[in-house]
Amino acid sequence: MKATKRLITSIWTVEYEIVEQGKVRVLNYSRTDAEGYQRENELPQCELRETDERIVTHLYIKPFKQGEWVTQENATEVYEVINPQFIFSYSEQ
Structure with a gap:
């Protein structure tokens, strides 16, 4: 499964x-x-929750809505990450 997060002109895909x-x-x-770039409007939006050390602990998901961020309060799905790592370590797998 995939979800995206837009940051300025970049689309991060989890x-x-x-x-x-x-x-x-x-x-x-x-x-x-x-x-992620091709299907941004179709895929759900996401937020990876991190510790102060940038270790990912949770994934927040909600349906796509232009111009809206995912927060703990508006997430429709919340998941605990079972393989917590430094946030940018996942792209090396």
Whole structure:
């Protein structure tokens, strides 16, 4: 599954798999995923919650809405990340 986050002119795409209720494994997080750019309006929006050390702990998801950010309050799905890593380590997998 994929979801996107727009930052200025870049679209960051997270690829993940649901492993059980309320838990996901992050497979990739990249701003070079062509599908994220092509299907931004179709894919859900996301936010990766990080610790102060930039370790990802949760994934927040909501349906796409132009100009709106995903927050803990407006997320329609919240998942615990079962493979927490430094946020930019996922793009090396």
